Amino acid sequence: MDGETIMTQAKLIDGNAFSANLREEITARVHEIRDFHHVTPGLAVVLVGEDPASQVYVRNKNKRAAECGMKSFEHVLPADTSEHHLLNLIEGLNDDPEVHGILVQLPLPKHIDAQKVIETIRPDKDVDGFHPWNVGMLASGGIGMIPCTPLGSLMMLRDHLGPLTGLKAIVVGRSNIVGKPMAHLLIRESCTVTIAHSQTRDLPAEVRAADIVVAAVGRPEMIRGDWIKPGATVIDVGINRIGLPDGKSKLVGDVKFDEAVKVAGAITPVPGGVGPMTIACLLRNTLTAAARLHRLDIPEANPWN
Ligand SMILES: NC(=O)C1=CN([C@@H]2O[C@H](COP(=O)(O)OP(=O)(O)OC[C@H]3O[C@@H](n4cnc5c(N)ncnc54)[C@H](OP(=O)(O)O)[C@@H]3O)[C@@H](O)[C@H]2O)C=CC1
Numbered sequence: 571m572d573g574e575t576i577m578t579q580a581k582l583i584d585g586n587a588f589s590a591n592l593r594e595e596i597t598a599r600v601h602e603i604r605d606f607h608h609v610t611p612g613l614a615v616v617l618v619g620e621d622p623a624s625q626v627y628v629r630n631k632n633k634r635a636a637e638c639g640m641k642s643f644e645h646v647l648p649a650d651t652s653e654h655h656l657l658n659l660i661e662g663l664n665d666d667p668e669v670h671g672i673l674v675q676l677p678l679p680k681h682i683d684a685q686k687v688i689e690t691i692r693p694d695k696d697v698d699g700f701h702p703w704n705v706g707m708l709a710s711g712g713i714g715m716i717p718c719t720p721l722g723s724l725m726m727l728r729d730h731l732g733p734l735t736g737l738k739a740i741v742v743g744r745s746n747i748v749g750k751p752m753a754h755l756l757i758r759e760s761c762t763v764t765i766a767h768s769q770t771r772d773l774p775a776e777v778r779a780a781d782i783v784v785a786a787v788g789r790p791e792m793i794r795g796d797w798i799k800p801g802a803t804v805i806d807v808g809i810n811r812i813g814l815p816d817g818k819s820k821l822v823g824d825v826k827f828d829e830a831v832k833v834a835g836a837i838t839p840v841p842g843g844v845g846p847m848t849i850a851c852l853l854r855n856t857l858t859a860a861a862r863l864h865r866l867d868i869p870e871a872n873p874w875n
């Protein structure tokens with residue numbers, strides 16, 4: 571090196587390792603409530619349609635639930651399932667004492683009203699945290715169920731940075747499942763929060779001002795290295811499968827990793843970043859739901875504060 575150019579390399583935030591630790595902690599709690607309270611947390615996952623990518627996620631969720639000692643109930647329904655049939659299934663799960671958590675994989679086929687489906691899930695079994703009751707609890711400072719992807723993202727931020735008080739954060743994306751709940755969590759952590767979306771003017775300038783960047787856009791490698799403030803912490807939520815010239819495909823995030831890794835202070839990779847944390851947090855929410863439904867007084871797994 572000539573002494574002029576200082577090559578920096580961001581710290582990699584390892585979602586696989588973090589999620590393995592969290593799942594270990596959850597497993598211990600699951601065994602504890604099984605042995606002392608005779609309760610086994612149960613997670614029901616509902617998938618409508620045969621989207622192969624979704625099938626992989628559902629299988630992963632069930633496998634991880636079983637590894638933690640939970641029961642898992644898989645409901646795979648054909649793509650032409652009626653809304654009425656799906657709502658009936660959910661009402662059955664609402665009333666099933668073995669089921670503590672219910673997740674309906676999104677997106678749903680167009681003929682089904684997703685909002686109606688979400689509102690049919692009992693709020694205390696809504697482990698996705700998408701029911702308006704839980705949305706309101708997060709927005710108004712109450713205790714509800716926190717959406718898994720934002721929760722996992724926050725755990726990694728807190729682990730890397732400690733308290734986030736006063737930091738400038740930008741969330742790129744305003745969806746109900748990632749962007750909005752993420753912004754609410756960051757407000758709760760006393761960050762100064764900007765929410766950007768497709769109508770934002772001069773997105774690179776907004777991103778450059780931020781100490782924390784959460785990318786949840788769904789556009790492969792859109793956020794470039796020269797948009798990142800040197801030393802910033804980057805959480806890449808994006809999961810995009812892109813085709814390669816040789817006919818194969820690979821997963822990339824919403825951040826151009828090779829560029830950002832040279833500027834950021836820390837960054838989550840894709841795969842191996844937010845994705846595995848989402849699943850660990852789903853299990854954590856299922857454990858929490860089981861404990862609350864049975865009024866068990868157990869400590870939360872990784873209460874990060
Ligand atoms: N790792 C994980 O566990 C998970 C990963 N994901 C991934 O995260 C990504 C986002 O998911 P989700 O929130 O559901 O996606 P949505 O498509 O629902 O939302 C995307 C958001 O990005 C905004 N946006 C789109 N284009 C631009 C642009 N050019 N500039 C600025 N903002 C833009 C949209 O703005 P507008 O509102 O104006 O349209 C919208 O608010 C996806 O890649 C998804 O696969 C999702 C869930 C879990």
Ligand SMILES: Nc1nc(=O)c2c([nH]1)NC[C@@H]1CN(c3ccc(C(=O)N[C@@H](CCC(=O)O)C(=O)O)cc3)C=[N+]21
Nearest residue numbers: 627673674675676677698809841842843845846848849
């Ligand atoms: N009701 C509902 N809740 C969700 O939480 C939900 C959903 N619907 N629909 C789809 C999205 C997407 N999602 C992911 C979860 C885990 C990984 C994951 O584990 N990814 C791994 C591996 C991915 C791979 O190899 O394919 C990784 O990033 O390392 C990714 C994406 C949850 N979602």
